[in-house]
Amino acid sequence: TPEVDEGVDWVELGLLPTPADPPDNPTTAEKVELGRLLFFDPRLSGSGQIACASCHDPDLGWADGRTTSFGHDREPLRRNAPSVLFAAFQPALFWDGRAGSLEAQAAAVLRNPKEMHADEEIVARLAAVPEYREAFAEVFGPGGVTIDRASRAIAAFERTLVGGRSRFDAFLKGDRAALSDAAISGLDLFRTRARCLNCHHGPALSDGQFHDLGLSYYGRSLEDLGRFAVTGEPADVGRFRTPSLRNVTATAPYMHNGLFELDGVLRMYDAGMATIRPKEDQR
Amino acid sequence: TPEVDEGVDWVELGLLPTPADPPDNPTTAEKVELGRLLFFDPRLSGSGQIACASCHDPDLGWADGRTTSFGHDREPLRRNAPSVLFAAFQPALFWDGRAGSLEAQAAAVLRNPKEMHADEEIVARLAAVPEYREAFAEVFGPGGVTIDRASRAIAAFERTLVGGRSRFDAFLKGDRAALSDAAISGLDLFRTRARCLNCHHGPALSDGQFHDLGLSYYGRSLEDLGRFAVTGEPADVGRFRTPSLRNVTATAPYMHNGLFELDGVLRMYDAGMATIRPKEDQR
Ligand code: HEC
Ligand code: HEC
Ligand code: HEC
Ligand code: HEC
Ligand SMILES: [Ca+2]
Ligand SMILES: [Ca+2]
Ligand SMILES: [Ca+2]
Ligand SMILES: [Mg+2]
Incomplete structure (x- = not known):
């Protein structure tokens, strides 16, 4: 069973649905x-x-x-x-x-x-x-x-660019040999101790929400305050939308500013997952 | 000791020299x-x-x-x-x-x-x-x-874009731990039974010569006769210059037409190295 922080409204990983088209733009x-x-x-x-x-x-x-x-x-x-x-x-x-x-x-x-x-x-x-x-x-x-x-x-x-033929999908459909042992234990870590599922969940491996991983570069030349520029809410400083992790190895480099390779992302998380602890003036 | 086909004028792998600048364009x-x-x-x-x-x-x-x-x-x-x-x-x-x-x-x-x-x-x-x-x-x-x-x-x-800080270079300089065991046995295969050294030799892992690996797509829509277009020599049909293999994992996709990923290249060589056997009308 997955381990998720208290209060997180998570969705199990799974096969991707067909994306819904909006009523005013039906797909033909x-x-x-x-x-x-x-x-x-x-x-x-x-x-x-x-x-x-x-x-x-x-x-x-x-x-x-x-x-x-x-x-x-x-x-x-x-x-x-x-x-x-x-x-x-x-x-x-x-x-x-x-x-x-x-x-x-x-x-x-x-x-x-x-x-x-x-x-x-x-x-x-x-x-x-x-x-x-x-x-x-x-x-x-x-x-x-x-x-x-x-x-x-x-x-x-x-809306047609939705993949769905990955080895992960084959695995979800029941082909256990589709993932290597290392990948399966990675998946387990992902869903449990590594806490990834807190944000990367559901079929698209994204909660669609905004989080601060400490990459705003506040006050430096690369400063990007993310969601704050849209809402003006102090709590949104440094928050970026959780990206999907599907097909992620094909989309290096990573993060909103492209400053990491995959090993760098993992090292960052390993060095200490961002803690969701509002600052004094954000409470 | 390396294994090379008879008549091949090969150069041992090694550290890259500083590229020479031509007399009429000295580097400053x-x-x-x-x-x-x-x-x-x-x-x-x-x-x-x-x-x-x-x-x-x-x-x-x-x-x-x-x-x-x-x-x-x-x-x-x-x-x-x-x-x-x-x-x-x-x-x-x-x-x-x-x-x-x-x-x-x-x-x-x-x-x-x-x-x-x-x-x-x-x-x-x-x-x-x-x-x-x-x-x-x-x-x-x-x-x-x-x-x-x-x-x-x-x-x-x-002429300044010449790298030289790869793990392969560290290995050549004597740091044996710089390459994994798998990489070292790959290097050995490369220099011996896999016959790669026939064409990919010298510090840049290229002989600078032209070879036909059977990728001219002669008569098909992707047709590219390579060196033939320069020399007009029938023997040059389908010949392309051997690329350097330095930093090669960073330059997917591969071959003159980009039709392969690295595993595809290796599968092609594995299925049978191109044999240098002139066709009837090329003799
Ligand atoms: C607190 C929410 C949260 C958690 C927990 C989390 N992520 Fe993320 N992840 C994000 C956000 C937000 C980004 C984008 C950050 C940015 O661009 O500044 C991101 C980016 C990434 C990226 C880069 C994707 C891309 O296309 O750029 C990878 C890979 C990734 N996360 C993997 C993981 C893994 C593995 C874990 C668990 C060890 C994990 N994440 C845990 C929210 C989270
Ligand atoms: C010059 C480069 C460039 C061009 C051209 C471009 N994009 Fe983008 N696209 C980006 C960048 C950079 C972002 C991220 C911007 C941001 O988050 O502020 C982006 C974001 C997106 C997103 C959001 C994806 C997500 O997960 O949030 C979509 C969808 C998209 N682009 C589609 C398009 C379409 C459609 C076009 C053509 C009409 C287009 N792009 C042209 C660079 C480009
Ligand atoms: C007969 C000469 C010859 C031999 C032997 C040879 N190669 Fe090549 N190699 C070439 C040529 C020529 C190309 C480019 C062909 C083209 O683009 O049509 C090439 C392309 C490549 C590429 C793609 C590089 C790029 O940037 O696109 C790789 C990788 C490669 N060779 C690896 C190997 C390996 C590994 C071996 C041994 C198993 C090997 N080669 C043996 C001549 C050779
Ligand atoms: C529109 C894409 C494009 C642009 C712009 C471009 N190149 Fe290239 N470059 C290529 C392609 C494709 C080839 C291979 C062409 C061929 O072999 O017929 C190439 C080949 C080369 C090579 C040969 C490398 C080798 O190993 O043989 C060099 C050097 C090079 N380009 C430098 C440059 C420089 C300098 C410029 C700017 C003045 C430039 N390129 C602009 C696409 C481009
Ligand atoms: Ca990216
Ligand atoms: Ca590709
Ligand atoms: Ca290439
Ligand atoms: Mg990069």
């Missing part, structure tokens, strides 16, 4: 296909050079392998690009959870001048491509190409 | 520094978005982690981007060896419309940056910014 095969085209198309960016896939490349675990990403004009961004695999299972997107849906997330990135840098010019550029004109009409009806529609198609595509 | 600290700036500067590309480091990123083993790279306008290129670490030790650059020096290689990439897409406009763009005007004058004297000079500075920078 045509929409997914349009989303896929858009996801890989650099014409969505102001420069014409950067696609979603530039930072979320299937070859790199649907991330980019960089410590932190490079945006428009190769300006360094401040955060590590998370994989979009399994993003469909997160209740809030971005390391600080500032987007409430994949639709909102895509629109935010598209409009961000530091990332895709898309604007009405891009919309006109896409609308000039006959295949896009037709696909948008087929999927959304009259009304043409809009950033909102593009975002909805991309979100529908992302 | 200022030149290296200018080369470093240029290497990471997206202004060298026609779009202003792509730097050398976009495809040769230190975070990704000085390569890009992609199966094959994406060039200007995110057009897919046909080959896997090799690391520029240790490139200084190769007598000929590119998978097909078509560049005879790092200087010629850099100039070729800069001018290639599918890659950097640089031209006189770029030169003017760089010359408009006071720091570059000064640095080019300091390093090369009067004569301003030219692609040729930029290429020489980049080449000088690349």
Whole structure:
């Protein structure tokens, strides 16, 4: 039986469900296909050079392998690009959870001048491509190409990126030989003494909540206060959303700032798990 | 003692020497520094978005982690981007060896419309940056910014990317604990029965020569005849330059077309080493 700290509302590990699509953006095969085209198309960016896939490349675990990403004009961004695999299972997107849906997330990135840098010019550029004109009409009806529609198609595509064929899944389905003995004892540690299950639980191995592991770099050049920037709550200083650990070996480097390799993450936890103890002024 | 096929002119594995700089492009600290700036500067590309480091990123083993790279306008290129670490030790650059020096290689990439897409406009763009005007004058004297000079500075920078602090180097220096028992027996296999030393020899673990491992995909959509495109010699069909194996675990995926992971490479060799047996019409 798992060991979890008191008060933690945990969910057992398990097979991934099919992600639910929101009522105002039902998934259809045509929409997914349009989303896929858009996801890989650099014409969505102001420069014409950067696609979603530039930072979320299937070859790199649907991330980019960089410590932190490079945006428009190769300006360094401040955060590590998370994989979009399994993003469909997160209740809030971005390391600080500032987007409430994949639709909102895509629109935010598209409009961000530091990332895709898309604007009405891009919309006109896409609308000039006959295949896009037709696909948008087929999927959304009259009304043409809009950033909102593009975002909805991309979100529908992302909801299909949910893996589910890992050795861990095979093990869950009953194939005991799918995991090595070392992996099984790791899984046991994960669920018990190592306390990982406190935050990395449920089929996606994430509670979707925000926690402070002491990586805010408060007062230093790498400072990133995480969730605090969204809520303004002192208790949220240094809190970041728990990432999924599915397919995690493919998405080095780790943490919101990409400063660790996997062994570094484990050494950090080993040196002492972050204790959830509010500071004086946070009580 | 190593086992090598008859007639193979092999060199023992060993510590890397300092790469020699060519007489017409002596290395100086200022030149290296200018080369470093240029290497990471997206202004060298026609779009202003792509730097050398976009495809040769230190975070990704000085390569890009992609199966094959994406060039200007995110057009897919046909080959896997090799690391520029240790490139200084190769007598000929590119998978097909078509560049005879790092200087010629850099100039070729800069001018290639599918890659950097640089031209006189770029030169003017760089010359408009006071720091570059000064640095080019300091390093090369009067004569301003030219692609040729930029290429020489980049080449000088690349000659500094030569690693040399691996566990293998520690082992060579006498620290026997630096390699695990498994690694040591792998090294022994490498030098003997596995026949790797036939081609991967010398300090850089490459003979700098061209060999056909049967990966030309002749007649199929991925066809790439390798060295043949440079020499026109039938014997060169399917031959590619032996890559260095230093730091090789950091530069997945593998081979000129990026179609293999490391286990796939080993399985390929295990299934039967390519036999150097000319076809009827190649004799
Ligand atoms: C220039 C690099 C870059 C580009 C281009 C880019 N992203 Fe991202 N993406 C990032 C980074 C960095 C983050 C994390 C940002 C943060 O947390 O503040 C991120 C976060 C995300 C997330 C949240 C994942 C999670 O687990 O919270 C999703 C989903 C996503 N991107 C999808 C997209 C889509 C769709 C596009 C194209 C419309 C796109 N990205 C373009 C770098 C990029
Ligand atoms: C208190 C909540 C909590 C606990 C307990 C916890 N984690 Fe985490 N984990 C997080 C958060 C939050 C992050 C992201 C932190 C950041 O980016 O600053 C994270 C990040 C990670 C990452 C990096 C993932 C990525 O894609 O960057 C790994 C790996 C990881 N945790 C594994 C573990 C393991 C193994 C354990 C148990 C030893 C564990 N975690 C326990 C909350 C937790
Ligand atoms: C768009 C991606 C991309 C960009 C940008 C790029 N490269 Fe490359 N690089 C490649 C690919 C792909 C190859 C292999 C091409 C081939 O063999 O035909 C390569 C090959 C090389 C090699 C040969 C390495 C070897 O072992 O043979 C060197 C050196 C190199 N690039 C340096 C540079 C420099 C310097 C720049 C900037 C001026 C640069 N590259 C820009 C993708 C890129
Ligand atoms: C006949 C010459 C030859 C022999 C023998 C040989 N190699 Fe290679 N090796 C090459 C060539 C040439 C390539 C590149 C082939 C290509 O890209 O099409 C290569 C590629 C590789 C790569 C991929 C490197 C990269 O960066 O893409 C690895 C790993 C490798 N060899 C390991 C080995 C091992 C291990 C052995 C012994 C079992 C071995 N090689 C024997 C010539 C050889
Ligand atoms: Ca791969
Ligand atoms: Ca990561
Ligand atoms: Ca490679
Ligand atoms: Mg790294």
